[in-house]
Amino acid sequence: MARVMIGDVCEIVIERGLSADLLPERSGREQVVVITQAPVRDHAERVVEAIGDGSIIEVPDRDRAKTWDVVRDIYDELAERNVGRGDTLLGVGGGAVTDLTGFVAATWLRGIESVLVPTTLLGAVDAAIGGKTGINHAGKNLVGAFWHPSRVHVDLDVLDALDERLKLEGTAEIVKAGFIADPRILGEYRARGAAAHLDVVVPAAIAVKAEVVSSDFREGGRRAILNFGHTIGHGVEAVTGMPHGFAVSIGMVAAGAISAVRFGFDSAAMTELLFGLGLPVAAAGTSRQAVLEKVARDKKRTSDGIRMVLLRSVGDVEVTPVTADELDVGLAAIGI
Ligand SMILES: NC(=O)c1ccc[n+]([C@@H]2O[C@H](COP(=O)([O-])OP(=O)(O)OC[C@H]3O[C@@H](n4cnc5c(N)ncnc54)[C@H](O)[C@@H]3O)[C@@H](O)[C@H]2O)c1
Ligand SMILES: [Zn+2]
Structure with missing residues (x-):
C-alpha cells in the first residue's frame, strides 16, 4: 500500500482491493451519496458494501454526465435526501465521474466533502488528483472549481483489469x-x-x-x-x-x-x-x-x-x- 498527500487536505491511498476505511474518519457524517456510471455500477455497489452505507445515483456515461442537466438532477436528489454540510459525495468511475462529483461537492452548500474512487488509469493518475473539477459548457471544462477530495482511493486490481x-x-x-x-x-x-x-x-x-x-x-x-x-x-x-x-x-x-x-x-x-x-x-x-x-x-x-x-x-x-x-x-x- 502507498499513501501520497497533497498538502494536508487530500490523502491518496493506493492499494489492491477495497479497504473498509475508504472514508476519512470524522464525526458529523450522516450519509454518503455515491455517483457512478453504468459500466462501473457493480464496482460502486462493492464500494457501498465496503463502507456499509451509501445510496447510488447513476448518471449518463462518459462526458454526457458533465452537463448542467445532470448537475441539476443531482442537486434535486441531494435536496430530497437532505444532504447536509457533514455528508459526503463519493464518485466511483473514470475522470468524467470524478470531475462531476467534485464539481457538485464544491458547489452544494458552498462545499461538502468529496471522496473519489477512480476506476480508469487516466482518472487515477490525473483527473482525480489535484482538485480541478468541472463540467462542459460552451466548451470542455469551461465551468468548474478547485475543490480537493479529502481522500482518493486507487485500487490497482481494478486498473489491471481494464481493457x-x-x-x-x-x-x-x-x-x-x-x-x-x-x-x-x-x-x-x-x-x-x-x-x-x-x-x-x-x-x-x-x-x-x-x-x-x-x-x-x-x-x-x-x-x-x-x-x-x-x-x-x-x-x-x-x-x-x-x-x-x-x-x-x-x-x-x-x-x-x-x-x-x-x-x-x-x-x-x-x-x-x-x-x-x-x-x-x-x-x-x-x-x-x-x-x-x-x-x-x-x-x-x-x-x-x-x-x-x-x-x-x-x-x-x-x-x-x-x-x-x-x-x-x-x-x-x-x-x-
Ligand atoms: N480534473 C482533471 O484534472 C482532469 C484531468 C484529465 C482528464 N479529466 C477529465 O476526465 C475525463 C476523461 O476521463 P476517462 O479517460 O477516465 O474517461 P471516462 O470517465 O469518460 O471513462 C471512459 C469509459 O470507461 C468506463 N469505465 C470507467 N472505469 C471503468 C472500468 N474500471 N472498467 C470498464 N469501464 C470503465 C466509463 O464508464 C466510460 O464509459 C474527461 O471528462 C476529462 O475532461 C479531468
Ligand atoms: Zn491530460
Whole structure:
C-alpha cells in the first residue's frame, strides 16, 4: 500500500482491493451519496458494501454526465435526501465521474466533502488528483472549481483489469509524468513495455502530480509543467476527436521535437518509447490550419503568445514562448 498527500487536505491511498476505511474518519457524517456510471455500477455497489452505507445515483456515461442537466438532477436528489454540510459525495468511475462529483461537492452548500474512487488509469493518475473539477459548457471544462477530495482511493486490481485501450489512454499521462519528473517511470516502461507493473508506475505518477500540485495549489506557475504534450495535443484532440491520452502522446512527440532543436533533447528516444508502448506518435492527414487555430484560441484564453512546456532533458522542464518556426518543427514531427 502507498499513501501520497497533497498538502494536508487530500490523502491518496493506493492499494489492491477495497479497504473498509475508504472514508476519512470524522464525526458529523450522516450519509454518503455515491455517483457512478453504468459500466462501473457493480464496482460502486462493492464500494457501498465496503463502507456499509451509501445510496447510488447513476448518471449518463462518459462526458454526457458533465452537463448542467445532470448537475441539476443531482442537486434535486441531494435536496430530497437532505444532504447536509457533514455528508459526503463519493464518485466511483473514470475522470468524467470524478470531475462531476467534485464539481457538485464544491458547489452544494458552498462545499461538502468529496471522496473519489477512480476506476480508469487516466482518472487515477490525473483527473482525480489535484482538485480541478468541472463540467462542459460552451466548451470542455469551461465551468468548474478547485475543490480537493479529502481522500482518493486507487485500487490497482481494478486498473489491471481494464481493457487495453482504456489502459493505453492513461499510459500517456503516466509517461508524461516520467518525462517531466521521474525517470524511474521511464525505466519501468523501457524494461517491461506495456506490461509495466502498475504498482511501480501508478504511485510514481501520482506522486509527481501531487508534488507539483502541492507546490502550486491554484495553478499560478509550476503546475503548468503538467501540460507537457498538451498544447499541440489539445489542438490535435479537438480537430480529430481522438481520445485525450492518444492526443497527448502525439503532443509530446511534437514538444519533444521542438525541445530537440532548442535544447538538444533526445526526442528520438522519447518517440521510440511511446511507439513501443503502442501509443500514436503522428497525426498525418490532420488539418494543419485547424490545429494551429485551435492552439492559438486556447492560448488567448490563458496567456499572451503561445507558450509550451519543453524539456532540456528528462526532469528538466522549461515553460517558454515558442516561435512560429518552432511550431512548424513540432507539427512536421507529427506529420502535419
Ligand atoms: N480534473 C482533471 O484534472 C482532469 C484531468 C484529465 C482528464 N479529466 C477529465 O476526465 C475525463 C476523461 O476521463 P476517462 O479517460 O477516465 O474517461 P471516462 O470517465 O469518460 O471513462 C471512459 C469509459 O470507461 C468506463 N469505465 C470507467 N472505469 C471503468 C472500468 N474500471 N472498467 C470498464 N469501464 C470503465 C466509463 O464508464 C466510460 O464509459 C474527461 O471528462 C476529462 O475532461 C479531468
Ligand atoms: Zn491530460
